[in-house]
Amino acid sequence: MDYRKIGGLILSLRKEKGLTQRQLAECLNVSDKAISKWERGMGCPDVSLLPSIAEIFGVDLESILKGTLSENAIEGGNMKKLKFYVCPTCGNFITGISEASISCCGKKLAPLVAKKAQESEKLSVEHIENDYFISSDHPMTKEHYISFVALLTGDSVMIRKQYPEWDLSTRIPRFGHGILYWHCVDHGLFYQPV
Structure with a gap:
C-alpha cells in the first residue's frame, strides 16, 4: 500500500464530494487531523474504516487500497x-x-466468452408477424436451463429472462x-x- 497514493485519492474524492476534512472526519468518527x-501521505486509515470510506465516496474498496481509480476508454456505444x-x-x-469491474454475491465477475452454436445447439427462430418467435427443446430443469435470450442489433439489445421448468418460447420484436x-x-x- 502506498500511503501517498491512498491519501491523494482520499483528498481528490473528498473535494469532488464537496466535503471538508471535518465533515469527512465526522462521518468516520475520527478527528480532522487524522484526515489531514x-x-x-503520513499514514493510512485503519482497515476497519476502509469500507466506510469506500461507501461515502461511492468507490470500491480495491480502488481505495490501490490509491487510483481506473477509467475505461470510451467505446462510443x-x-x-x-x-x-x-x-x-x-x-x-x-x-x-x-470493460467493467463488476461483482455480485461478493465475487468478481468476468465477462462470458460466447461460443458459436453448432447446428444441434441452435435455437429455433421463426418469423411471426413483426416478431421473432424463439423456441427450443433444450432442457429447462431447475439444474439445467437457459436463463436468458438476448437479441443484439447494431444499436440496441432486447433481453428476455427465462425460468426453469417453463418451456423456452418467447417473442422478441423484429427490429433488424x-x-x-x-x-x-x-x-x-x-x-x-438471425
Whole structure:
C-alpha cells in the first residue's frame, strides 16, 4: 500500500464530494487531523474504516487500497462489443459495452466468452408477424436451463429472462438483423446470427 497514493485519492474524492476534512472526519468518527494526516501521505486509515470510506465516496474498496481509480476508454456505444456477466451464485446477469469491474454475491465477475452454436445447439427462430418467435427443446430443469435470450442489433439489445421448468418460447420484436445470444446455466453463453 502506498500511503501517498491512498491519501491523494482520499483528498481528490473528498473535494469532488464537496466535503471538508471535518465533515469527512465526522462521518468516520475520527478527528480532522487524522484526515489531514492521511491526505498528506503520513499514514493510512485503519482497515476497519476502509469500507466506510469506500461507501461515502461511492468507490470500491480495491480502488481505495490501490490509491487510483481506473477509467475505461470510451467505446462510443458500439453494441457489437456488448459483454455479458453472470453471477454463478444467484444467477444475476449484467451487461456492459466496455470493460467493467463488476461483482455480485461478493465475487468478481468476468465477462462470458460466447461460443458459436453448432447446428444441434441452435435455437429455433421463426418469423411471426413483426416478431421473432424463439423456441427450443433444450432442457429447462431447475439444474439445467437457459436463463436468458438476448437479441443484439447494431444499436440496441432486447433481453428476455427465462425460468426453469417453463418451456423456452418467447417473442422478441423484429427490429433488424442481429445476433441472438442465450445463456445455458451448465454450458455457458452461445450465439447465432438471425
